[in-house]
Amino acid sequence: MRRLLAQSRVELLLTLRRGESVLLTFAIPVLLLVFFSNVDVLPTGNGRPVDFLFPGVLALAVMSTAMVSLAIATGFERQTGVLKRLGSTPLTRPELLGAKTLAIVIVEALQIVVLVVEGYALGFHFGPASIGVALGGAVLGTIAFAGLGLLMAGSLPALTTLAAANGLYLLLLLIGGMVIPLTKLPTGLRTLARWLPAGALSDVLHGGLRGAGTSGQAWVVLVVWAVATPVAAAATFRWE
């Protein structure tokens, strides 16, 4: 436990020390939420924009930490031999994985605190909110995105991982139901988007936080991704 906590502390410290990581995980979600809540240009429907955007931006926050930030950090740790070096210390792989998980959970908790405060300030209407549903979705989404991030980081060169993770981030921001409702997408794209983890996570968070009801499909999709990506990552991960 001592090793896991020390490793986790360093993971957290280094994440918060990297400017681009803080930009991605805190600045962008916070700015998107405040900007588009006040500048009503997105097709968020008849209600107030913040009511649609708040759950969507939470999904974005989960994706940026669990997938993008993790993928980039791990990709460079692999390339610079950090993971290799840790392999000849008493720190075990389960401890390393546990430490990374703990660091992600703490960053996400910080993001959620910041965004919830912001959401309140912007007047988000917390419906008959089911915190449990939202948390369950966030946990599954975190696992699915972390698996995806490690799948890239463990098999691609670090710079390719950097590009791929950022590209995927932008794509899923647009078609993941985070700032643009899935219903506004063309039929084919919408169908595809519902099978992706981003769309499913947004769906669950909207349902949970606004009491809009969650489709069974979204849960199934999230669970499948949450099982498939970690398995694929574990099977393909190369430590050097």
Add this chain to the structure above:
Amino acid sequence: MPAVEVVGLTVRYGTLAAVDSLSLNAEAGEVLALLGPNGAGKTTTVETLEGYRRPDAGQVRVLGLDPIRDKRRLMPRIGVMLQNGGVYPGIRPLEALRLHASFYDEPDDPETLLERVGLTHLRRSTWRQMSGGEQQRLSLALALIGKPEVAFLDEPTAGVDVAGRHLIRQLVRELCTAGVCVLLTTHDLGEAEKVADQVVIIDQGSVVTSGSPAELMTTSGGEEIRFGAPPALDAAALGKTLMAAVEECTPGEYRIEAPPTPANVAALTAWLADHDLPLADLRAGRQRLEDVFLQLTAITGEVPAVRIADGDPINEQSHPSRTRPRSGAA
């Protein structure tokens, strides 16, 4: 039980055997230098001992344990310095040392160790802001933070300035006094000569020779005189005067197959004086490790990309005669 035991180790990358039936032993309190040109298989050997590579044949034991099967029991007892750092780019020296200290049950004190490697002035710098030599010294400190019984140091002095090297050598000697077994790799002969109790010279994955630096330097060196003088002397004429075979090993480096008696040495210097030639250096009965190394690796027909002592890199163009047959010219 030796601290490090390698028996018939073979490691292949595809069909290429990077290490081929290599055997060696190192005891506690001993510094073993694995010496060889680039690509000789030094790093592969060390990484097999560290548990990174699985032997294709043969067996390795560290403190009597199998580095892969007994990984959990072995890791707390060894210290590792990789060739290329392996440290978080954004971490500061003390943070890195504290992190690694937390991995061990009874670690050394991070502050003290930072001072011992002379990095206390770098508290605020991150790894990526440090110079190559500073990074090497931090890597060494990270290898030692867990008070290891065996330390594996892959090229510990590469890219380190003279003062830094001195400091690293001193640390290595302290370790061996404390009973630690140190296995280091280097292609720097001067380094091996200064720091090692046992030198194992390897080339193309196999041991060429081994022994203490003193043994290696006297072996087969008793019956010859070596000297440095301007290149392309008339070796045949000199040979006639001395009545012995004279050979130009490398340009400006000569070997006389005659015992280093005062008479022979006097004859040599007299001949040089007659021809008004300067004498760069003269060695009798004791070769430099460099000579041993060049002789041994020349046999394989390879021109090793080695660095000689603290001097210049050898390059193929300027030493075309390295692989020339060593027949006398009498």
